[in-house]
Amino acid sequence: MRLELGNIYINDVKLADTTKVENGVLYVNKEELLQEIGGDEHIKSIDLELAHPGEEVRITPVKDVIEPRVKVEGPGGIFPGVLSKVDTVGSGRTHALKNVAVVTAGKIVGFQEGIIDMTGPGADYTPFSKTHNVVLLIEPVDGLKQHEHEAALRMIGFKAAAYLGKVAKDLTPDEVKVYETEPLFESVKKYPNLPKVGYVYMLQTQGLLHDTYVYGVDAKKIVPTILYPTEIMDGAIVSGNCVSACDKNPTYVHLNNGIIEDLYEKHGKEINFVGVIITNENVYLADKERSSNWTAKLCKYLSLDGVIVSQEGFGNPDTDLIMNCKKIENEGIKTVIVTDEYAGRDGASQSLADADPKADAVVTNGNANETIVLPPMKRIIGTTEHVDVIAGGFAGSLRPDGSIEVEIQAITGATNETGYVTLSTKGF
Amino acid sequence: MKAIILTNNPMILNKYSDFYLVEYIEESLMTVLTKARDKIHEGHLLLSHPLSGSVKPNETIYKSVIISQEKGTLDMNSLMIIESSIETARKFIGMKEAPLWNKKILEDFQEIDYTLIASAIESMKQFK
Numbered sequence: 001m002r003l004e005l006g007n008i009y010i011n012d013v014k015l016a017d018t019t020k021v022e023n024g025v026l027y028v029n030k031e032e033l034l035q036e037i038g039g040d041e042h043i044k045s046i047d048l049e050l051a052h053p054g055e056e057v058r059i060t061p062v063k064d065v066i067e068p069r070v071k072v073e074g075p076g077g078i079f080p081g082v083l084s085k086v087d088t089v090g091s092g093r094t095h096a097l098k099n100v101a102v103v104t105a106g107k108i109v110g111f112q113e114g115i116i117d118m119t120g121p122g123a124d125y126t127p128f129s130k131t132h133n134v135v136l137l138i139e140p141v142d143g144l145k146q147h148e149h150e151a152a153l154r155m156i157g158f159k160a161a162a163y164l165g166k167v168a169k170d171l172t173p174d175e176v177k178v179y180e181t182e183p184l185f186e187s188v189k190k191y192p193n194l195p196k197v198g199y200v201y202m203l204q205t206q207g208l209l210h211d212t213y214v215y216g217v218d219a220k221k222i223v224p225t226i227l228y229p230t231e232i233m234d235g236a237i238v239s240g241n242c243v244s245a246c247d248k249n250p251t252y253v254h255l256n257n258g259i260i261e262d263l264y265e266k267h268g269k270e271i272n273f274v275g276v277i278i279t280n281e282n283v284y285l286a287d288k289e290r291s292s293n294w295t296a297k298l299c300k301y302l303s304l305d306g307v308i309v310s311q312e313g314f315g316n317p318d319t320d321l322i323m324n325c326k327k328i329e330n331e332g333i334k335t336v337i338v339t340d341e342y343a344g345r346d347g348a349s350q351s352l353a354d355a356d357p358k359a360d361a362v363v364t365n366g367n368a369n370e371t372i373v374l375p376p377m378k379r380i381i382g383t384t385e386h387v388d389v390i391a392g393g394f395a396g397s398l399r400p401d402g403s404i405e406v407e408i409q410a411i412t413g414a415t416n417e418t419g420y421v422t423l424s425t426k427g428f
Numbered sequence: 429m430k431a432i433i434l435t436n437n438p439m440i441l442n443k444y445s446d447f448y449l450v451e452y453i454e455e456s457l458m459t460v461l462t463k464a465r466d467k468i469h470e471g472h473l474l475l476s477h478p479l480s481g482s483v484k485p486n487e488t489i490y491k492s493v494i495i496s497q498e499k500g501t502l503d504m505n506s507l508m509i510i511e512s513s514i515e516t517a518r519k520f521i522g523m524k525e526a527p528l529w530n531k532k533i534l535e536d537f538q539e540i541d542y543t544l545i546a547s548a549i550e551s552m553k554q555f556k
Contacts, residue, residue: 109540110533111487146539206481208543220547243540244482283480283544284494284551285509315479315516319509344519353479353516354509369523409484 002180003230004093006072006173010100013050013132021167026100028134028164037136037159042152044139049381051103051133055118056378059135062114062412063104063150063242064157065128065250068097068165071234078165079158079235081216089234090227095168101131101252102164104157105382106138108149108209114245114412115374115404122374125414127421128252135381136160150209154240157251179264181228184302187272194272195305199229199259200295200324204241204248204312205280211240212249212312214278220287224279224294226302229260232276241312246368246414247340249312258419259308259338274302279324281317288320296327310338311417314368318353329358336361340415343367345407365416366423368409376402431475431552433545434467435492436460439538440545448549449497457491457526461517464493465510471499474506476548478513483540485517489526490541494548 009024016027030048038046051057071077074092077084103116116128123129138156140149182190203212205220212219214227214237227236237254260276267273277298279291299307307328311321321337328335337359341351347367384398397405408414413421432449433440436459441452453460461478468474473496479485480492495506529537 109536110530111483111536146536147543204482205547206544207547208540210482210544220551241482248482282547282551283476284548285475285477287551288477313482314484315482315513316477318479319477342516342520345523349519350515353512355512 001091001228001230002178003090003233005177005179005233006093006095007098007175007177008095008168008171009098009174010132013052013100013134015050019164019167021171026097026164033160033163036163037156040152040156042141042144042148043156044141046156047137049135049137051118051135051381053118053130053132057118057381058377058384059103059105059116059133059381060114060384061105061107061112061382062116062245063106063108063153064239065252065412066102066157066161067252067255068100068102068161068168069235069255070095070165070169072169076234078162079238082213082238083158083162086215088231089236090230094234095171095173097164097168099131100164101128101133102157102161103128103133103135104138104153105135106153108146108153108242113410115410116412117374117377120375121372122411124422125372125408125411127413134160134164137382147208150240150242158238179230179233181230181273181275184274187274191268191272194270196274196303197263197271197306198274198299198302198304199263199276200307200309200328201276201278202309202311202317202320202324203237203278203280204317206283206316209242213238213240219278219280220282222280224277224291224298226298227276227278229264229276232257232260237278244313244409245412246409247313247417249416249418250413253413253416253418253420256420259310274304281313281320283316288323292320292323292327295324296331299328299333300331304333306334308336308338314342315353322354322356322359326356326358336363338363338365338417338419340365340417341367342369345369345371363419364425365419365421366408366414368407368415370408371405372408374404374406430497431494432472432497433492433494434460434464437490437492437538437541439542440492443542457485457489458517458521460491460493461510461514464495465514467495468506468510469502471502472496473503474509475552476545478510479516480544480548481540483537484520486520486524486526488537488541489529490537492541492545494545494552
C-alpha cells in the first residue's frame with residue numbers, strides 16, 4: 001500500500017468571507033464553517049476563536065485536537081466509518097494542512113482538564129502551542145447526558161477538520177512524502193537482510209470519555225489486528241478519549257504518529273517496517289489476557305525480530321503494556337516499550353503500576369507529576385473556572401492573579417506516549 | 429462467570445444489585461481496594477482492573493472492582509495486580525487527597541466509574 005502525503009505549510013490563519021488558502025495563509029469563513037458543523041440537536045451553540053503561536057492565550061478545557069486532511073486520490077475519504085464510507089484507506093494521495101489544528105473545547109463533566117498555552121513556559125510542554133488553532137467552543141443543551149455530549153463534540157471536531165481539509169484538495173503541496181508498505185512476502189523478499197520490525201499500537205478503550213474508534217468501530221470490541229501504517233494517516237483511528245490530557249492520543253497524534261513516521265524513515269535502510277498491530281486496553285482482565293495473547297501471536301506469525309509497543313493513558317493500561325511486552329519477549333522477539341511516568345513530584349517513586357524483568361528497554365516521555373506554574377494569560381478561550389478541579393490541579397491551583405500551579409498532566413500532550421512531545425529522558 | 433462487585437459507588441448499587449452480588453462499602457476508594465485484596469487472599473479471582481480509568485485515584489473518590497464469586501487457591505496474578513494498584517493509589521493519595529467535590533462533580537465521577545465497570549460487565553456476560 002502506497003500513500004503520497006502532500007503537506008501544505010500554513011503560516012497564518014485568518015477569518016475572511018471565503019474559506020481558502022492563499023500564499024500560505026488559511027482564510028476561514030466562520031459562518032460557513034459553523035453552518036457546516038452545526039445542526040446537532042444536542043448542541044445549543046458553537047463559537048469559533050483563533051489562537052496563534054506566541055499569543056498570550058490559554059485554551060481550556062481541551063477535548064480533541066485534529067489536523068485538517070483531505071483525500072485527493074485513491075479509495076475512501078478521511079475518517080472512514082466516521083465521516084466517510086468504510087472503504088479501506090491509506091493508498092493514493094492525501095493532502096494535509098500543516099501547522100493548523102482544530103481544537104474542540106467544552107465542559108463534558110465537572111472535573112476537567114486539558115490546557116494549551118500559546119506562549120510562556122506551558123507552551124514548551126504542548127505541541128499544540130506551535131499550531132495555528134481553530135478553537136471550537138461547544139455548549140450543549142441543558143441536561144444533556146455525558147455520553148451524548150462527548151459524541152456530539154467529537155463529531156463536530158471531525159466535521160470542522162474535514163471542512164477545512166477540503167480547501168487543500170486542489171492545492172499544490174509544498175512537499176510530498178511517500179510512504180509505502182509492501183505485502184509481507186514481497187517486503188521480506190525485497191529486504192531479506194533487514195530485521196523485521198512491527199509496531200504494537202495500544203488504544204485507550206475503557207468506557208465513557210476513554211474510547212477510541214477504528215473505522216468507526218469501538219476499539220474495545222476488537223481483537224488485535226493488522227493495519228497498514230498509511231491507513232492511520234488517513235484517519236482510520238480517531239480519538240474519543242478525553243481523560244488524562246498529558247498522555248491521551250488526540251486524533252492529531254493518531255494522524256501524525258511519530259513512531260510510525262520514524263519507522264518509515266528507517267524502512268528499507270536499517271529495518272523492514274512491516275506494519276502496525278492495533279490492540280486495546282480494556283477494563284476486564286480476560287480481555288487483557290486475550291488481547292496480549294493475540295498481539296504476541298501476530299508478532300510471531302509475522303516472524304518479527306523487533307517490536308515497539310506504545311501505551312495510551314495511566315494505570316490500567318500499564319498492565320496491558322507489561323502483558324504485551326512480556327508475551328512478545330517470550331516469543332523471542334526484542335521489545336521496546338514507550339510510556340510516561342507518574343513518579344511523584346520529585347520523580348523518586350515507582351513510575352508504572354506494573355513491571356516485569358522482560359521490560360528492559362523503555363522509552364519514557366516524562367514524569368506527569370512534575371509541577372509547573374503557568375503565568376496569567378491575556379485571553380482565555382474557554383474557561384479556567386475548573387482549574388481547581390483539573391487533573392493535576394488542586395484547591396488553590398488557580399491563583400488570584402490568574403496564574404495556575406498544576407502538574408504537567410493537565411497540559412494537553414505533555415507526556416504523550418507516542419513521543420509526539422519534547423520531553424524525554426536519556427540514560428541507562 | 430458469577431461475580432461480586434465491590435464498590436463504594438451508589439450508582440453501581442442501584443444499577444446492578446438486581447443482577448449481581450454487590451458488596452457496597454460505604455468507605456474510601458482505598459478501603460475498596462484493600463477489601464478486594466483481602467478477598468483475593470481468600471481465593472477469589474480478580475476480574476476487572478482496579479485502576480480502571482485514567483481518572484487518578486486522588487481525583488475520583490469512587491471505585492468498583494469485580495471479583496469472582498467462587499473461591500479457589502490464591503491466584504498470584506490477581507494478587508500482583510491488586511498490590512501494584514494499591515501501591516499506585518497510595519502514592520497518588522499521599523501526594524494530595526481528593527478534594528471535597530460538589531454534588532454535580534460527584535455524580536460525574538459516579539457515572540464514569542459506572543461506565544468503566546459496565547464495559548467490563550459487558551465483556552464478562554458474553555456467553556455467560
